[in-house]
Amino acid sequence: MRWTRSLITTLRDDPQEAEIASHKLMLRAGMLRKVGGGLYSFTPLGLRALRKVEKIVREEMDAAGALEILLPALQPIELWETSGRASQMGASMFRLKDRADRTMVLGPTHEEVVTDYMLHEINSYRQLPVIVYQIQTKFRDEIRPRFGLMRAKEFIMKDAYSFDTSLDAADASYKAMYDAYVRIFRRCGLEAHPVEADTGTIGGNHSHEFMVLAPSGEDGILHCAKCGYSANQERAERRTAGSRYTTKAGSPEEVATPGAHSVDEAAASMGVPSTQIVKSLVYLADGKPVLAIVEGNTEVNECKLRRFLGCSILVPADIETAEKAVGAPFGSIGPVGVKIPVYADIGLKGARDVCVGANKDGFHLRHVSIEDDIKAEWADIATVVEGDSCPHCGEPLSIERGIEVGHVFKLGTKYTEKFKATYLDDKGVPQTLVMGCYGIGVTRTVQAVVEQSHDDDGIIWPASVAPYHVDLLLLDPNSPEVVKAAEELESALEAQGIDVLLDDRAERPGVKFKDADLIGFPFRVVAGAKALAKGCFEVRARGDKESALMPVGDTAAWISARIKEKLAGA
């Protein structure tokens, strides 16, 4: 491909809209163009990288025995009513009406459609297990699209679904997908770490996310250097010795704390550390009020609380609802004597001398014992932070930021029960299918590669996802000898399956060098009259400081060997 025919336009300045490196670089390198908030066009250059990631995903899915299918993005709402997710996905699902006034949905994911498909397709245990996958556009009406492809309203996802006869059998499918994911991300040149994760609105009982470590990542990941425990902050657990206020100091007594509503205000007003204050928060679990209590210096983790309660929607109660549920003014709510269920974080275990809201404006209670004075159920519901103890080995946990590029779920029978998707076992008895689902954000993966692999000059593509492997830079586009030698090299490389971009622009060398670094070709070959007079090209790998002179006749073989090494070794 010739540069002058390729529609590649690079930008010298960072577009004002972009915040993080990968987003800036993809715009500057001319891979993406913005259409609107969370909506992007792929240019020919950008699409080449996207297609390469897709190709790797396809190869590994096929190798793992999954079958490629294609499901409609436009779906009838009825399927979502069957699963019960029509309300649960709520505002994040695009809805529209067709001409007959039927409500349709632009699929944010495809559990419903694929379960409906399998319900009709699978009759016998002899057909199982089966894994299907597709690479397709998903639509989500994100609260706030962000960072280019990282969180977009329309994006490309690989989604796979497994169907098995039993939970044990489903474990094998899960492992096959998990292992395929490890290979996919490695081949994309990504360092992606599997971590234990929350299942969110997808549901199920067990899941791992594949996280690319990057400071711009939207998720916190707790990691134990000693035993290897890794988990998303949404789900991470901790080991705790319980409260440090274990000595009973008397019976609960009211203390006037005028104007003190927050934990810090209450602590200051009563002259105690914030850890001795108990924070009380009212939530609505599927509409039912509950009270969650944690130590004053920790946060309630809504994902963990939701999972503990087994409810599908958990939201903080608004002021009015909270006051009505507890019968106390907002800002003084506490767990003593309330009529709604109370869930106490395990960090409060053994607490016999703590302070809580008195359910009376301007007052707190001190000398409260959780076990003696409150009817509460113990639960692990606090957000784990850096320095907390590993739940397995007790070592301090570290925290890093991560980009979620993949997520694998054990779903069990959550969807197949709702859809009555059954098969006949070897005794002719109907059984419910056991399901798993597995997603990779393909467009997000492309950007994650850039986020993880760049320098001040531009992108550093791994050979496996580079839009072109080689930038063949014509230093003297007007010299017939130089052009001829370059064209011969291009043909020789292309015959080896190497993607070459011939920079035939009438630009000064500096411009071409800068663009080569910005776009980030793994290799750059300079074809110029001076070197050619010595029978050589100049060859340089992206990131190397110096170029090497290489005899014209050896160049194609050397480069294609290097690239094939990288592709095989990745």
Next chain:
RNA sequence: CGGGGAGUAGCGCAGUCUGGUAGCGCGUUUGGUUCGGGACCAAAAGGUCGCGGGUUCGAAUCCCACCUCCCCGACCA
């Protein structure tokens, strides 16, 4: 949805306070000189100043409403 910021040429920005019909750099086109890390000279194309009202002799600029984009947040009491 709440808070903050911003919409002026393809990209980055000035001009807005103090109204007088639009400018700079990069990029693009043409010609010339250059030619190893984003050259120089000359000429040129390109903008209903986000949209709609209003005030005014006159609005990018003042007033009112709206739209869009970016950032922070998600009722942690």
